[in-house]
Amino acid sequence: MVTNTATTRIFGSLKKKIIKDIVVSFAIGIPAAYAWWYTFHVDNQKKREAWYIAYAAKKGNEQ
Amino acid sequence: MLIMNNYNNMFNDVPTPWGMYLQDSASPMAEGMLEVHDTVMFYLMMMLMLVGYLTYSMMKFNNKMSYKYLTHGSLLEFIWTLFPVMMLLLIAFPSFMLLYLTDDVIDPAMTIKCIGLQWYWSYEYSDFINDNGETISFDSYMMPEEMLEFGQLRLLDVDSRVVVPIDTHIRFIVTGGDVIHSFTVPALGFKVDATPGRLLQISTIITREGRFYGQCSEICGVAHSEMPMTIEAVSLPKFLDWLNEQ
Numbered sequence: 001m002v003t004n005t006a007t008t009r010i011f012g013s014l015k016k017k018i019i020k021d022i023v024v025s026f027a028i029g030i031p032a033a034y035a036w037w038y039t040f041h042v043d044n045q046k047k048r049e050a051w052y053i054a055y056a057a058k059k060g061n062e063q
Numbered sequence: 064m065l066i067m068n069n070y071n072n073m074f075n076d077v078p079t080p081w082g083m084y085l086q087d088s089a090s091p092m093a094e095g096m097l098e099v100h101d102t103v104m105f106y107l108m109m110m111l112m113l114v115g116y117l118t119y120s121m122m123k124f125n126n127k128m129s130y131k132y133l134t135h136g137s138l139l140e141f142i143w144t145l146f147p148v149m150m151l152l153l154i155a156f157p158s159f160m161l162l163y164l165t166d167d168v169i170d171p172a173m174t175i176k177c178i179g180l181q182w183y184w185s186y187e188y189s190d191f192i193n194d195n196g197e198t199i200s201f202d203s204y205m206m207p208e209e210m211l212e213f214g215q216l217r218l219l220d221v222d223s224r225v226v227v228p229i230d231t232h233i234r235f236i237v238t239g240g241d242v243i244h245s246f247t248v249p250a251l252g253f254k255v256d257a258t259p260g261r262l263l264q265i266s267t268i269i270t271r272e273g274r275f276y277g278q279c280s281e282i283c284g285v286a287h288s289e290m291p292m293t294i295e296a297v298s299l300p301k302f303l304d305w306l307n308e309q
Contacts, residue, residue, distance in 0.1 A: 018139065021120045022113075029112030033105045041101040048087070055271060059298075 093252030171234035179244025179257030
């Protein structure tokens with residue numbers, strides 16, 4: 001029940017804050033996760049695959 | 064991350080100073096482990112940022128008591144239950160797939176028996192016999208520091224290496240002769256306990272030539288750190304030459 005008060009009541013500031021916090025943390029977290037995946041994992045995988053292709057070619061030449 | 068990439072090219076088959084990642088894989092199983100590790104890291108990165116930012120938000124200046132009056136919230140509770148469950152499921156599925164894949168030993172071309180003893184490893188090539196009709200077997204001791212030759216690694220190199228062919232399905236049967244040891248080769252994705260009275264098996268196909276090092280990974284006594292294992296993967300003709308010499 002809303003009663004008259006001398007000062008203006010503040011509604012919903014906590015809810016806004018937690019929504020903002022979650023949105024901001026995901027906004028940082030998702031790009032960070034994709035950065036890990038594409039700059040480290042995929043890059044590493046490409047290097048490994050390139051190495052194995054060269055290795056297969058070398059083995060083929062030796063045989 | 065880019066700096067880490069420069070440290071982790073091929074031939075990284077031993078622990079290196081300042082090494083911050085896993086050793087390079089030399090078998091499909093180790094490859095799968097790297098994949099699962101990186102997948103888990105993807106979700107961890109997201110969670111790290113989530114928890115990190117929320118902590119920062121609560122502790123930053125002028126905002127010390129930011130959630131002081133947040134005493135009840137059904138929706139929030141629902142979210143913080145559902146989100147970790149989803150994360151755990153996303154991590155569990157690839158982990159279980161890998162776990163069951165590593166358990167499969169289908170039609171291996173050769174078998175090597177590895178017996179952990181205080182404090183050395185004994186190997187038997189059960190499929191091959193020498194001129195006397197005996198199974199090929201040998202003991203493998205760590206190279207003492209004073210006998211190390213140039214290029215050999217302290218606490219990792221042994222006097223007799225396990226020589227195996229590449230691109231061949233090999234089964235390792237592991238057991239212990241006295242106490243529990245652990246047969247571990249990170250580059251091949253192995254870690255099998257060598258338990259006395261019990262045979263455990265693991266199989267692999269080594270995809271490239273090289274020397275792969277490992278150390279006993281179950282505390283087994285005073286010289287636990289002095290019973291490494293070295294697997295030397297060579298081409299099939301070289302392996303046959305080595306067999307003929309035995």
